[in-house]
Amino acid sequence: MENKINQAGREVPSIINGQEQIPYMGVGKYKPENKFKAAPPIRSSADYPSSGDKRVKTIKDAFKKFGLKDGMTISTHHHLRNGDFVANMVFDAAAELGIKNLRWFPSASFPVHAPNLKHLKSGVIHHIEGSMNGPLGDFVSEGNMKGTGVLRSHGGRYQAVQDGEVHIDFAVISAPASDPFGNANGLRGPAACGLLGFALADSQYADRVIVVTDNLEPFPCIPWQIQGNNVDCVVEVDSIGDPTKIISGTTQLTKSPDRLFIAELAVEFAMKSGIIKDGFSLQSGAGGTSLAFTVFLRDIMRKEGIKARFMRGGSTKYLTDMLEEGLTDYILDGQTFDLDGVRSMRENPAHQDTSPFTSYNYHGKGNFASILDAVILGATEVDLDFNANVVTHSDGRLLHGIGGWQNCLFGKTVILPIPLFRDRIPVIVDRVTTLTGPGELIDVIVTERGIAINPRRLDLINAVNGMGLPIKTIQELKEEAEKICGGIPKKPKLGDKTVAVIKWVDGTIIDAVKQVL
């Protein structure tokens, strides 16, 4: 496998799992000229039951009926998060049929999928393309997977399917509610999770689409977040997931005084820089600090009578309260995190479900991410050029997926409220272990010891000048952290083997992840 140095100065392989790759060329630089979207096979209604009842008894039967073969690609989705039962059923069924060398293409995998390790070891699964958390991440980090992992953002996953980079033979979609025709949503049933947007690309482009449900409703299952007209068959099972692990009853705010302070400082920055004004838009996640940011912001909006046009989440009770209180016209929701989020999406037309197509796909005619006034994100490491890492910690181990993180970097102002150090390891470094996002898209770092603004954003630097904010250079923050922690962090011990690559939003390779020794 010949390596190349990409525009970000990272050494990346030119072939991955037998497919030629394009090295990262810079933000907005790679353009697909005279290329066309993937073209799925044309089907005929003559081959589907005229009654609209597409039920098939088991996942195994569905694989047999539609011809699962060695080397094919099966996709699954992470709407049921660490409560998902379906992705394990899928590969158990494939194993029973004696199938080998499958590519598993999840939108994300979780610790609950550890049983699939046996299928990785036995050769049923050749490799995973998708974010890998917990035991699967460790398996890959240690160099044990036959193929190379490929990590994509939510938008990058849509782009890869749309562009034909990843051809899905079988998409298996877990559906909390479905009718026998395959119209499905995540709004009702014991495994209600909110929306099914991560499966949209799969339903549109896969050769065969299997909906798996534990809550069959009579036709029509409305709204059809997944359209039955794209679905080949519906399989009923006892349970698609463990509700207690799919979604939290209520989302918990962080109690760490440091994180609360960082969130409060980030809100102060957003206010003083003029970003927060009537009609603004904001995306922040459901993680501890992001959530605290939202809550502090809400209090100020109430006090000052400011109203947002739309907010994007990870929806939580905090966000749905703001919608119901009239603090925002709309929630554009990419993923629902608690029961209030699910209820609100089910009941309130102003709580709109979205998909990686609408929100993030870089190979569309624009997407929503760049329209946002402000985006609040996390990072495991940031370097002096504001380049950031989210997939590995400084030990080099695959920690979690990219999610919508890369896509959100296109927001007008990107703010990372992060601690200056974690477990006495500084977060600001000379060179991030894994480059996930280019510094030119990251505008502000807010830490417990000060705020660093990217020198490219002179407008922001000027806007907050003399406002009494603790503005520092990123170099100063780095030095403070190193003083406190007693020097720069140790380099991780990495081997030569590339265990995974990180795709940029346009399908090019921005970095490679090496084996942890």
Next chain:
Amino acid sequence: MENKINQAGREVPSIINGQEQIPYMGVGKYKPENKFKAAPPIRSSADYPSSGDKRVKTIKDAFKKFGLKDGMTISTHHHLRNGDFVANMVFDAAAELGIKNLRWFPSASFPVHAPNLKHLKSGVIHHIEGSMNGPLGDFVSEGNMKGTGVLRSHGGRYQAVQDGEVHIDFAVISAPASDPFGNANGLRGPAACGLLGFALADSQYADRVIVVTDNLEPFPCIPWQIQGNNVDCVVEVDSIGDPTKIISGTTQLTKSPDRLFIAELAVEFAMKSGIIKDGFSLQSGAGGTSLAFTVFLRDIMRKEGIKARFMRGGSTKYLTDMLEEGLTDYILDGQTFDLDGVRSMRENPAHQDTSPFTSYNYHGKGNFASILDAVILGATEVDLDFNANVVTHSDGRLLHGIGGWQNCLFGKTVILPIPLFRDRIPVIVDRVTTLTGPGELIDVIVTERGIAINPRRLDLINAVNGMGLPIKTIQELKEEAEKICGGIPKKPKLGDKTVAVIKWVDGTIIDAVKQVL
């Protein structure tokens, strides 16, 4: 142009407008093997404004910006019906740019589009593919159009675009509400028309998509019946249409005693045959007799406490009243016909907008049409084998489009409540002037002088046996009509030139329409 005899015994051309054609092979017989859907070009967000503001000043500017050229295809839609201003603007703009030989691909054209006759005469428009009403229909019927007209059902139009039979270079979508990103719907604004489902295929598959609106809303315009991620630019105009001609204030019931009687008899048949029972589904149109059918049925449902699972329309006040009264769980709406329909769709989540993709596309993994228990349709002529015509009258002149008529024939029981004669011309004939739907899919003819059941439907014949209904053979009905009208109708005077062809739902040619002399 070599002609072939198709499976229905009709002589059809093998090449139309330079494209090879497949003759009709029978219901469900033609299957696209190893064929793939159309693959639109991959775009990059780098080429669209990051602000999300895609506004361009005029339609002409949009054509210039994206390179309209001679011989291209431009699509428009009939959501604004006979009140539409946009399709005329489109070809005026093309004419100003000196463009020639365009294919106009409307979902339907109306008398309001008569000004485009000048562009047909001058060569700006080469030919129309889409239903042609009024003056445009006459122009084509008389053999004046340069190319050959192609008439498709709503589902056939989706199929043709999806399958790449019709490549759209520019789709122009009239939008009663849109944001600057191109998210659009038909629910609000002076030209509110309900839904925009006929433009779905165009938004998905056209090279370039132009949204034209007179009601720009701030992002996000929700719901996004048309997704801005598929839209290249947005053009603001003073007015997209005349509200008084787009939609009626309230729908009027027929007052003809004959039609009321036919409708009542059709309801009696539907009741006695056992079709109408708790949980049933029905599609009926907004035409006089269909509407009367719905109203009579509603009265019985109220009386007998019967509730439908879903009803499909053409929605009207009658249908929305039934929804609000709890007589049906859902309306699955393909086209909104009055202001109550628009209001209900805007306010009631159980009033679901649909598209030809969900409802009718035969080259999908099934569609909704075949799930319906009963479908109420019209016809201009029916023959002894129950074959029917909807596009020409017995004078051979192109009268109106196919709409969803062919697609609806796949419903479980298809009932045509039709008068035995119109203007003293019998409706039941030896051979329909233009074959639009094969008799094997048509089950029941209800006339003012009796009901004929297709002999293929022994189950229906047995179900109503001894129920006191005036059941006759279709031969008997034909003879009665001829006795009253004084003989069989005169054959129309037709020339040899094929002025248009009728596509079946699978893209094959079921019949040709000859020039009227």
